[in-house]
Amino acid sequence: MKIVADLRDRFGVEPILRVLGVAPSTFYDWLAREAEPGERELLDRGLLTEIVDVHDRSGATYGSPRVHATLRRRGIRVGRKRIERLMRAHGLQGAFLRRGWRGGSTKQNPKATPAPDLVDRDFTAPGPNRLWVADATRIVCGDGVLWMAAVRDVFSNRIVGWKTSDRCNTDLVLGAW
Structure with missing residues (x-):
């Protein structure tokens, strides 16, 4: 609907909606909701600012469970699924491990011979500077x-x-x- 609002001065509302196959009443209802949003929409907008704040402070790593927990600690009581919906609608997601990620930073060469264990796993020393x-x-x-x-x-x-x-x-x- 935003594109219709942006292009209506150039082409007119009805021709754009006809091309898109959208009823004009849909556009005008959207305009009315934008001009005077409902109570739930206003609450969602306020909640979204808190969600974005928590998400940004985490370095964009927190997903909905951690955002939910942080908001509860701040005293904001809201359902986790509502947070999920708002994050999804605004393209916010937490960091996640890729499938098959094992946590190591190097890939071992299976053909390489391991270094010898010179102390036989005995990590004790009789004096300083011995091991x-x-x-x-x-x-x-x-x-x-x-x-x-x-x-x-x-x-x-x-x-x-x-x-x-x-x-x-x-x-x-x-x-x-």
């Missing part, structure tokens, strides 16, 4: 992904070196070492 272990961690931030590698002394449980980077590669781990 160091390293790990790389993926941290999701607002601007993307940050990788952090840390090297820890097993005896004292202290971090002896660390480094961050936007990529997880050999330079990151060696820099932490």
Whole structure:
């Protein structure tokens, strides 16, 4: 109906509606509802501003269940299905895992031989600086992904070196070492 309203000065209402196969009463009823919306429409508009606020603050990751829970914490009591309807009507959806996503950041080569376990899973040390272990961690931030590698002394449980980077590669781990 908005396109009819935009083009009516150029072509007239009836010719546009005739081409679209829409009764003129449908358009004029829509105009009346736009000029004077009903109580439910006004409530939906107010609720939609809250939904958009919650959705934007989550970085567009919250779907209707989390938006519903957040609105309840704010003291707004509304049904989850109403939130679903409004989000769907306005193109809002939360983040979702792709089918088949396994959670890993790398694909293993099935032909590769694993590195040898030099400590036989025994992570104890008789003194300081006898056994160091390293790990790389993926941290999701607002601007993307940050990788952090840390090297820890097993005896004292202290971090002896660390480094961050936007990529997880050999330079990151060696820099932490």
